[in-house]
Amino acid sequence: MDKDIFMELLQAREYKAVRSILNVMNSVDIASLLSKLKDKELALAFRLIAKEKAADVFSEMDGSMQAYLVEIFTEMELREILDALYMDDTVDMLEELPANLVTRILSNVSPEKRDKINILLNYPEDSTGSIMTTEYVGLARYATVSQAMAHIKKTGIHKETIYTCYILEARRLIGIVSAKDLMTMDDDMTMERLMETEIISVHTHTDKEEAARLFSRYGLLALPVLDDGERMVGIVTVDDALDVMVDEATEDITKMAAMNPSEKPYFETSVFQHARNRIPWLLVLMLSATLTGTIITKYEAAFETLPLLVAFIPMLMDTGGNCGSQSSTLVIRGIALDEIHFQDIFRVMFKEFRISLLIGIVLAAANGLRVYVMYGQSDMALVIALSLVVTIVIAKLIGCVLPLLAKQVQLDPAIMASPLITTLVDTCSIIVYFNIASRIFHLG
Amino acid sequence: MDKDIFMELLQAREYKAVRSILNVMNSVDIASLLSKLKDKELALAFRLIAKEKAADVFSEMDGSMQAYLVEIFTEMELREILDALYMDDTVDMLEELPANLVTRILSNVSPEKRDKINILLNYPEDSTGSIMTTEYVGLARYATVSQAMAHIKKTGIHKETIYTCYILEARRLIGIVSAKDLMTMDDDMTMERLMETEIISVHTHTDKEEAARLFSRYGLLALPVLDDGERMVGIVTVDDALDVMVDEATEDITKMAAMNPSEKPYFETSVFQHARNRIPWLLVLMLSATLTGTIITKYEAAFETLPLLVAFIPMLMDTGGNCGSQSSTLVIRGIALDEIHFQDIFRVMFKEFRISLLIGIVLAAANGLRVYVMYGQSDMALVIALSLVVTIVIAKLIGCVLPLLAKQVQLDPAIMASPLITTLVDTCSIIVYFNIASRIFHLG
Numbered sequence: 001m002d003k004d005i006f007m008e009l010l011q012a013r014e015y016k017a018v019r020s021i022l023n024v025m026n027s028v029d030i031a032s033l034l035s036k037l038k039d040k041e042l043a044l045a046f047r048l049i050a051k052e053k054a055a056d057v058f059s060e061m062d063g064s065m066q067a068y069l070v071e072i073f074t075e076m077e078l079r080e081i082l083d084a085l086y087m088d089d090t091v092d093m094l095e096e097l098p099a100n101l102v103t104r105i106l107s108n109v110s111p112e113k114r115d116k117i118n119i120l121l122n123y124p125e126d127s128t129g130s131i132m133t134t135e136y137v138g139l140a141r142y143a144t145v146s147q148a149m150a151h152i153k154k155t156g157i158h159k160e161t162i163y164t165c166y167i168l169e170a171r172r173l174i175g176i177v178s179a180k181d182l183m184t185m186d187d188d189m190t191m192e193r194l195m196e197t198e199i200i201s202v203h204t205h206t207d208k209e210e211a212a213r214l215f216s217r218y219g220l221l222a223l224p225v226l227d228d229g230e231r232m233v234g235i236v237t238v239d240d241a242l243d244v245m246v247d248e249a250t251e252d253i254t255k256m257a258a259m260n261p262s263e264k265p266y267f268e269t270s271v272f273q274h275a276r277n278r279i280p281w282l283l284v285l286m287l288s289a290t291l292t293g294t295i296i297t298k299y300e301a302a303f304e305t306l307p308l309l310v311a312f313i314p315m316l317m318d319t320g321g322n323c324g325s326q327s328s329t330l331v332i333r334g335i336a337l338d339e340i341h342f343q344d345i346f347r348v349m350f351k352e353f354r355i356s357l358l359i360g361i362v363l364a365a366a367n368g369l370r371v372y373v374m375y376g377q378s379d380m381a382l383v384i385a386l387s388l389v390v391t392i393v394i395a396k397l398i399g400c401v402l403p404l405l406a407k408q409v410q411l412d413p414a415i416m417a418s419p420l421i422t423t424l425v426d427t428c429s430i431i432v433y434f435n436i437a438s439r440i441f442h443l444g
Numbered sequence: 445m446d447k448d449i450f451m452e453l454l455q456a457r458e459y460k461a462v463r464s465i466l467n468v469m470n471s472v473d474i475a476s477l478l479s480k481l482k483d484k485e486l487a488l489a490f491r492l493i494a495k496e497k498a499a500d501v502f503s504e505m506d507g508s509m510q511a512y513l514v515e516i517f518t519e520m521e522l523r524e525i526l527d528a529l530y531m532d533d534t535v536d537m538l539e540e541l542p543a544n545l546v547t548r549i550l551s552n553v554s555p556e557k558r559d560k561i562n563i564l565l566n567y568p569e570d571s572t573g574s575i576m577t578t579e580y581v582g583l584a585r586y587a588t589v590s591q592a593m594a595h596i597k598k599t600g601i602h603k604e605t606i607y608t609c610y611i612l613e614a615r616r617l618i619g620i621v622s623a624k625d626l627m628t629m630d631d632d633m634t635m636e637r638l639m640e641t642e643i644i645s646v647h648t649h650t651d652k653e654e655a656a657r658l659f660s661r662y663g664l665l666a667l668p669v670l671d672d673g674e675r676m677v678g679i680v681t682v683d684d685a686l687d688v689m690v691d692e693a694t695e696d697i698t699k700m701a702a703m704n705p706s707e708k709p710y711f712e713t714s715v716f717q718h719a720r721n722r723i724p725w726l727l728v729l730m731l732s733a734t735l736t737g738t739i740i741t742k743y744e745a746a747f748e749t750l751p752l753l754v755a756f757i758p759m760l761m762d763t764g765g766n767c768g769s770q771s772s773t774l775v776i777r778g779i780a781l782d783e784i785h786f787q788d789i790f791r792v793m794f795k796e797f798r799i800s801l802l803i804g805i806v807l808a809a810a811n812g813l814r815v816y817v818m819y820g821q822s823d824m825a826l827v828i829a830l831s832l833v834v835t836i837v838i839a840k841l842i843g844c845v846l847p848l849l850a851k852q853v854q855l856d857p858a859i860m861a862s863p864l865i866t867t868l869v870d871t872c873s874i875i876v877y878f879n880i881a882s883r884i885f886h887l888g
Contacts, residue, residue, distance in 0.1 A: 026642050028662050149627065156628045163607050163623065163665075179607065179623055183593065184600045198470050216690055218472050219683035221607075221665065238682055239663035242689070246660055249693040250777055253700070257773035258766055266778045267788075271795060275802040278770050282807060285766055290814070292758040300751045307744045310754055314736040314761060314870055321765075322702055322729055322863045326722050329701035333694055334710045344711075351715060358719040363726060370734070419766045422866075426758050 063096030327399030507540030771843030
């Protein structure tokens with residue numbers, strides 16, 4: 001839908017047309033269209049959305065739009081929206097709202113719902129508890145297929161998903177039945193006979209990234225969440241797991257480029273916030289690069305005698321940095337995908353060692369040849385070739401080991417990515433280079 | 445399940461125990477357990493899996509295990525597995541198998557299925573057609589809920605998902621009904637009244653990454669796929685979309701670290717293949733770093749007069765590189781998530797310009813001060829501070845512009861990431877640095 005046409009209709013008070021447009025649009029697209037409107041138009045347009053769709057659209061909006069609407073809603077409007085919102089969407093919204101609006105909302109829900117909301121709000125941000133919802137279909141062990149179907153027909157509309165049903169006994173999860181089974185099996189079969197008992201579940205305190213990985217490993221649509229007493233308290237649905245995976249990949253990529261991750265998309269983050277996210281790491285890295293500089297001054301005598309030595313510093317530093325970040329990137333991603341673990345450290349090192357020898361020889365040959373042809377100095381060619389091989393081996397070993405060590409001491413492996421590796425490798429490559437040069441040219 | 449215990453039971457011919465274990469295990473976990481066995485044991489263990497589970501386990505195996513099993517299967521075993529496999533899993537397998545086994549399989553399926561397989565095999569690797577399946581539930585416009593349920597009961601078991609049903613007329617998709625609607629609505633309601641007509645669909649040639657993005661944007665469970673004549677030919681399910689998202693993120697991350705992406709996980713890729721994936725970019729980058737080196741030699745006179753100048757080269761190069769890769773990373777990710785487009789280029793540049801000024805001032809102040817305190821030279825402090833600000837502004841502009849330009853000329857923006865940006869920025873920072881130094885110190 002074109003924003004300008006929509007605005008014109010709205011300003012011309014063609015409410016019937018606007019309503020028809022909103023009726024045929026998808027909730028996600030409506031939310032994105034409304035995000036381009038000014039506050040007053042937003043309120044007007046939102047009130048033209050059909051009631052059964054309004055909560056859906058509301059849950060797709062970003063925090064600032066929700067805050068504005070909550071503020072201007074009448075008590076009745078607010079209660080209608082709150083009744084229709086799923087628990088996880090309600091909690092997501094509350095986490096973004098200012099305190100006075102949170103109070104307003106909590107005073108408009110039933111005491112029972114308020115208690116549930118408060119529990120969900122208390123889960124740590126990274127935990128599965130923070131993304132789960134409490135609306136799921138629970139069934140009894142001896143219910144038949146037709147009883148189960150009748151139960152779903154009565155209550156299902158308020159559940160976030162009805163495609164996975166949970167068989168409970170004394171609040172403990174004893175089995176899982178899919179809607180597919182219910183729809184294709186005989187009416188009088190009991191849940192006990194139908195249910196799968198190989199249950200994949202997580203706890204409220206499980207890392208949400210870990211929960212998301214289970215969706216991709218097992219191709220799940222929903223995942224049951226248990227509390228510490230092994231009682232079932234909620235589910236995570238696949239759409240939320242997908243969001244977690246996308247967000248986590250973004251977070252990793254951002255950290256790997258030496259930035260603190262931003263909560264919001266690029267354009268919604270202010271210039272000041274962008275600068276704040278980027279400066280700390282730059283300062284740290286600048287400091288360690290300074291170390292490299294200080295080391296260079298130690299070899300002043302060498303490059304005063306042989307100024308050509310300076311010309312190869314960028315190439316050595318860059319190649320070392322690139323080699324190191326290749327290895328660290330693969331290891332960081334392998335850790336994130338649960339393919340590489342700390343106990344694999346020697347296997348990884350041995351593999352990277354062999355890879356780095358192969359790469360080192362190829363690059364050393366290419367570069368040695370180039371130096372020999374360009375400058376006609378076989379000594380210099382030898383220095384460059386040797387330095388390259390040693391630097392590449394060191395770079396790859398540092399690159400693969402650091403992320404694994406970080407993981408082991410509970411740090412995020414993603415911070416051990418190219419920027420940090422690059423500065424570390426720089427120091428090594430300079431030391432290697434000048435030492436080799438000093439020996440071969442009998443300097444200082 | 446512990447591999448060793450499983451092996452012992454297998455070798456002791458405790459087939460009953462093995463069968464029981466396989467009965468309670470999840471197909472994904474069985475496939476992963478079996479991947480640790482030797483060929484002969486694999487065949488033995490696979491034949492102990494219950495028939496209704498075998499195809500599931502088979503579809504979770506990697507290519508080499510599937511190839512081995514297809515080779516040793518009897519005609520009957522092969523046909524049983526092929527009948528139970530979904531179309532997309534069959535095609536995935538065929539793409540990995542050697543030609544003689546492909547022939548064996550194609551001669552074991554019905555001519556009708558063979559035609560379908562051949563069509564699916566012909567879709568380009570990156571297209572939605574290559575990940576779709578042809579097994580979905582199609583319903584007629586005037587079918588009632590109870591007719592629809594009866595149809596699903598009869599045919600649903602062979603469909604990859606029955607949770608989204610497609611209302612077709614002359615093979616054209618006219619609406620969508622969810623299983624949730626079927627299960628909660630009155631028996632005599634027709635599909636025409638129930639169906640949603642705001643349909644989100646893709647074409648067979650749509651990029652599969654684009655299709656995956658629609659799942660995350662709209663929270664879909666399945667996505668219908670149309671051919672060029674707008675006829676419905678298949679669906680993509682959310683589990684396959686999840687795999688695409690994970691693979692694409694891995695591919696982007698790998699490319700951003702200057703490597704050709706690998707088809708297989710880290711440990712399954714050979715040392716030689718790893719080296720082959722990494723060497724080409726290293727050579728390219730080495731070449732461009734050589735340029736920086738050549739430029740340095742032009743300023744030989746400068747650093748012969750003032751050797752201290754060399755000490756700051758690593759810090760300037762690293763900081764410039766890091767600043768540039770921060771910007772390029774955010775832009776590359778923004779493009780991948782469809783948040784930043786080419787027409788935003790000036791908005792991005794203006795934003796990065798302001799950010800880089802802020803960062804430049806902070807880093808210049810910190811470093812200028814440090815140089816002044818350490819060396820007591822205000823001139824040198826000024827040179828460093830000025831060079832830093834200019835380098836950071838240039839780095840951030842190069843970093844944000846190149847990925848957008850790459851996207852515009854149909855290149856993958858991910859190749860414009862830190863390694864390439866770093867080498868480009870290096871050259872700029874050296875030129876900036878020595879020019880500023882020459883002026884302030886009145887050198888050469």
